[in-house]
Amino acid sequence: xxxxxxxxxxxxxxxxxxxxxxxxxxxxxxxxxxxxxxxxxxxxxxxxxxxxxxxxxxxxxxxxxxxxxxxxxxxxxxxxxxxxxxxxxxxxxxxxxxxxxxxxxxxxxxxxxxxxxxxxxxxxxxxxxxxxxxxxxxxxxxxxxxxxxxxxxxxxxxxxxxxxxxxxxxxxxxxxxxxxxxxxxxxxxxxxxxxxxxxxxxxxxxxxxxxxxxxxxxxxxxxxxxxxxxxxxxxxxxxxxxxxxxxxxxxxxxxxxxxxxxxxxxxxxxxxxxxxxxxxxxxxxxxxxxxxxxxxxxxxxxxxxxxxxxxxxxxxxxxxxxxxxxxxxxxxxxxxxxxxxxxxxxxxxxxxxxxxxxxxxxxxxxxxxxxxxxxxxxxxxxxxxxxxxxxxxxxxxxxxxxxxxxxxxxxxxx
Numbered sequence: 512x513x514x515x516x517x518x519x520x521x522x523x524x525x526x527x528x529x530x531x532x533x534x535x536x537x538x539x540x541x542x543x544x545x546x547x548x549x550x551x552x553x554x555x556x557x558x559x560x561x562x563x564x565x566x567x568x569x570x571x572x573x574x575x576x577x578x579x580x581x582x583x584x585x586x587x588x589x590x591x592x593x594x595x596x597x598x599x600x601x602x603x604x605x606x607x608x609x610x611x612x613x614x615x616x617x618x619x620x621x622x623x624x625x626x627x628x629x630x631x632x633x634x635x636x637x638x639x640x641x642x643x644x645x646x647x648x649x650x651x652x653x654x655x656x657x658x659x660x661x662x663x664x665x666x667x668x669x670x671x672x673x674x675x676x677x678x679x680x681x682x683x684x685x686x687x688x689x690x691x692x693x694x695x696x697x698x699x700x701x702x703x704x705x706x707x708x709x710x711x712x713x714x715x716x717x718x719x720x721x722x723x724x725x726x727x728x729x730x731x732x733x734x735x736x737x738x739x740x741x742x743x744x745x746x747x748x749x750x751x752x753x754x755x756x757x758x759x760x761x762x763x764x765x766x767x768x769x770x771x772x773x774x775x776x777x778x779x780x781x782x783x784x785x786x787x788x789x790x791x792x793x794x795x796x797x798x799x800x801x802x803x804x805x806x807x808x809x810x811x812x813x814x815x816x817x818x819x820x821x822x823x824x825x826x827x828x829x830x831x832x833x834x835x836x837x838x839x840x841x842x843x844x845x846x847x848x849x850x851x852x853x854x855x856x857x858x859x860x861x862x863x864x865x866x867x868x869x870x871x872x873x874x875x876x877x878x879x880x881x882x883x884x885x886x887x888x889x890x891x892x893x894x895x896x897x898x899x900x901x902x903x904x905x906x907x908x909x910x911x912x913x914x915x916x917x918x919x920x921x922x923x924x925x
Contacts, residue, residue: 574591574592574595574600574602574606574610575606575609575610575613577591577595578591578592578610578614578622578626579613579614581622584619584621584622587625588614588622588625588626588629589625589628589629592607592626592629593629604630604636604637604638607626607627607629607630608630608642608645610626611623611626611627611645611649614626615649620649620652620653621653623649624646624649624650624652624653627642627645627646627649628646630642630646631643631646640670640672640673640674640675641674643666643670643672643674643675643678644672644674644675644677644678645678646662647659647662647663647675647678647679647682648678648681648682650662651682651685656682656683656686656688656691659678659679659682660679663675663679672704673699673704673705673706673707673710676695676698676699676702676704676706676710677706677709677710677713679695680692680695680696680699680710680713680714681713683695683717684713684714684716684717684720687717687720687721689717689718689721689723692713692714692717696714700733700737706737706739707739708734708739708740708741708742708744708745709742711730711731711733711734711739711741711745712742712744712745712748714730715727715730715731715745715748715749715752716748718730718752719748719751719752719755719817722813724752724755724756725756727748727749727752728749728752731745731749740774741772742774743778743779743782743824743827743828744824746765746769746779746782747782747820747821747823747824747827749765750762750765750766750786750820751816751817751820751821753765754790754816754817754819754820755813755814755816755817756813759790762786762790763790766783766786766787769782769783770783778827778828778829779827781826781827781829781862782823782824782826782827784862784899784901785823785826785827785855785858785859785862786820786823787895787899788854788858788892788895788896788899789819789820789823789854789855789858791891791895791898792851792854792888792891792892792895793819793851793854811846815841815846815848815852818837818841819851819852819854819855820855821837822834822837822838822855822856822859823855823858823859825837825859826855826858826859826862826863829863831860831863831865834856834859834860835868838856838872842875847881847882848879848881848882849882850876850882850883850885850888851888852882853872853876853882853888854888854892856872857869857872857873857889857892857908858892858895858896860872861896861904861907861908862901862904866907866911869908869911870911870914870915873911873912873915874915877915886912889908889912892908893905893908893909893912896908
């Protein structure tokens with residue numbers, strides 16, 4: 512018999528002579544393997560017993576785990592919930608809400624929608640305004656605007672609240688359906704309901720995204736007329752719209768108004784400081800209007816200014832991860848960057864104390880093929896930090912610039 516045939520026979524015998532018993536007290540499985548001895552000349556069978564930990568004990572079998580194991584969208588989360596209940600288990604509204612939220616975070620919108628549909632279809636649950644709004648938003652993501660509109664129209668009047676109105680407005684804004692959004696916004700104003708800054712932010716975001724900057728101020732007027740307190744995102748959108756149209760006096764006026772706002776906190780102060788630094792060092796003026804022409808077919812300089820303030824906004828919130836993502840995305844565009852575009856990310860990282868990232872941005876600027884590194888702009892940036900009361904950060908920035916300059920000199924000499 513050939514070696515290959517003998518090996519095949521041996522594997523066959525091993526597969527046929529395996530028996531297993533489970534030890535319930537220790538959650539282990541004893542596997543008795545009888546196979547031909549390879550260490551002797553006899554054909555005697557020898558037996559070995561292996562104890563393996565019960566694999567099933569390693570995986571939780573709660574409702575959330577079962578749903579998350581549905582990797583394919585066509586699999587039904589509804590069936591999992593119903594089987595869970597049929598087996599005598601209980602489900603609670605907070606439990607289902609959390610599972611749906613976690614699915615949304617994983618971009619598993621269909622399964623998240625099935626969770627909210629199960630909640631809506633069971634009358635024993637008393638749903639909140641947020642539940643209806645979440646369901647409407649998920650309908651938009653899975654089936655589109657038409658499905659969301661039909662659902663909203665079919666809601667009882669007492670379920671047409673500020674949250675469901677805002678959810679539908681958000682759907683219109685994401686789809687850039689300006690006419691639909693404006694019609695709904697008028698209904699919102701006529702409804703007599705109380706709305707938060709989030710609703711007004713949706714309209715401003717829409718106008719910014721479609722380039723209708725001039726309409727942002729009218730939304731601000733509506734917000735003030737209704738005595739709605741603006742949040743930091745409201746101010747950011749308002750300031751961005753002014754900066755993008757080179758209305759620098761308007762930017763300064765808004766920053767001054769922010770300083771008087773009773774809701775101001777540390778994040779707002781950080782944002783105001785960074786916005787002031789950006790305006791004073793970025794050379795934003797009407798004389799630079801020619802720079803707002805689209806250089807290549809991706810991001811215009813007007814949009815760049817909006818992204819600049821988006822970076823500043825997340826610096827105000829302390830969201831370094833978002834700054835990283837935005838900056839990485841912008842660097843991947845074909846748009847020619849100018850020196851001003853480096854100011855918000857440098858100042859944001861510096862303010863938040865991420866010195867390594869400041870050094871990386873300096874290197875990126877120096878290695879850029881579209882923008883010459885501007886020492887004078889960096890000097891103005893350091894001076895702006897001193898004027899804002901951050902002398903220590905300014906000194907750190909200058910030391911880093913000197914270090915980078917020495918590194919360049921050494922490489923050139925070599």
